[in-house]
Amino acid sequence: MPDSPTDPQGGAQQPDAEHAHALQVEVHEITANSRTFARAFGDLRTGLSQRELWLQLGWQDIKQRYRRSVIGPFWITIATGVQAVAMGLLYSVLLEVELRTFLPHVTVGLIIWTMIQGAIIDGAEVFIKNEGLIKFLPSALSVHVYRLAWRLFLLFVHNILIYVIMLAIFRPSLDWSSLLAIPGLVLIMLNVVWVTMFFGIFATRYRDIQPILNSMTLLLFFMTPIVWTTEGLIARGGEAADRARIVEINPLYHYLEIVRAPMLGNSVALYHWGIVIACTVVGWVLTIVALRNYRARVPYWV
Template identity: 60%
Template sequence: MSNDSSTETAQPEPQTSSAPLVSDSRTFKRAFEDLTRGFSQRQLWLQLGWQDIKQRYRRSTLGPIWITVATGVMALALGLLYSVLFQMDLAEFLPHVAVGLIIWNFISGCIKEGSEVFIYNEGLIKQLPSALSVHIYRLVWKQLLFLAHNIIIWVILMIVFPRPLGWELLLALPALALLVVNGVWVTLLFGIIATRFRDVAPLLDSLVQLAFYMTPIVWTTATLEQQGGDVAERAKLAQINPLYHYLEIIRAPMIGEPIDAYHWWIVLGCTAAGLLLALVIMRQYRSRVPYWV
């Protein structure tokens, strides 16, 4: 007679993997998908960026032309003042200041407004089912429109103060493309960080103001080097400032000055490092931005 309490055959226990589960939202694949999906929605951010400019000047008589007027007046005032202080020829110095100021406005706009890009678009982020990068492209596109308006100043200066411009002028096009790419990663990086830590935005505003005077916009490295001695040695410190190299690869071709190849290599290196850093931050914290705004 068999015993009812006979030992039953032991069933194998299911094996559990010891590998940690990785959220699909925190992968480089999802980060790249967000960037590509956002770019494919260009009809949306192109329209929104243009609408931002129209909204800003909707009640003014000149409209977006005020962008050019304000930058032109600033460039003229700084050019006249510092050309007297440094005893420089206005025809040589004013284009240097004007083009430097035009490029600087793009850079500073991407940094300062980029730090608040997600905070400013809180409503759209929570209500509009679109890629997070749409707001990045929108801001960079708006800053590019500002730059396009200000290029009129450069055209006027080249007519008033004509100078020989060779084929090197074409180098300004790839330089501008690099500037736009850097605008994307700068806006993305500071936008995510400043959304989490709200003190970052006013800190960046102060640092950008300080960087303006540390970057050769209203002064030139050539002027300091001509004075010799310790002043010439201190002029070499400008090489440490990466913003100087970003200005040079665009400004030099536009005002007919030679440019050394090392400026390009430094900008390319900074671009690669910045893109990698922004992708890491985006991979890790992209999904949290809607909860932080």
């Protein structure tokens, strides 16, 4: 006689209520034991130590996207360049600004915005799209975040070709202060990681977050001085100048400035760096707390 009850067709029945309850208690204990800051930081460190994995996966993502294409990933550069030229020509006419200064402003802004937008939109799906790897590949959760950050950095490097062409055409006056774009880019990459991790965790649990972020990102694009300039609004005076000051509450404006201004040979006000550093610290604190509390639950949510 079998040890466990069977259904009329001879198959094993589902676990009884006591067994199911015991299983829930076990899962709860595992989750509770993993809710420590040491485990959270350990996940980030382990992910960094597995860099060969996410470096290869990130590069493979780009190769796979443009497989059998003649010029491969440089389609990214062409698409961004065409978009920058089209917007630069259009808005320079609409806003009556000089194309020589406005087109580099739009071009560099779009290059940086592509990275920021990718961190928000793709970051919200980073764990959902990697469901199979999360469930069957024993690796840190942060591996998938580093993979996305690496891919966005590679896209940025491809788009730098547009910046080089722009330098050759418009020849902006650059000096040693232009090297400040490097620490600015490092700060943005640090923010890409925490934004991806933070939104990735909560968008996995609450699937409504992802479409909300899509709409919000589109709105932020037009609220951020990419296809318009704060200098142009201030020059008009009156209410336009007041609107230019309101843009200061948009943190993405400051992220753009710490990289775009040096790349165009302009000086960066110190308060831009202060706001970006403050946002980075606050963002990482919130992300570490989220990673501590919900890291173990992500495999059950995907």
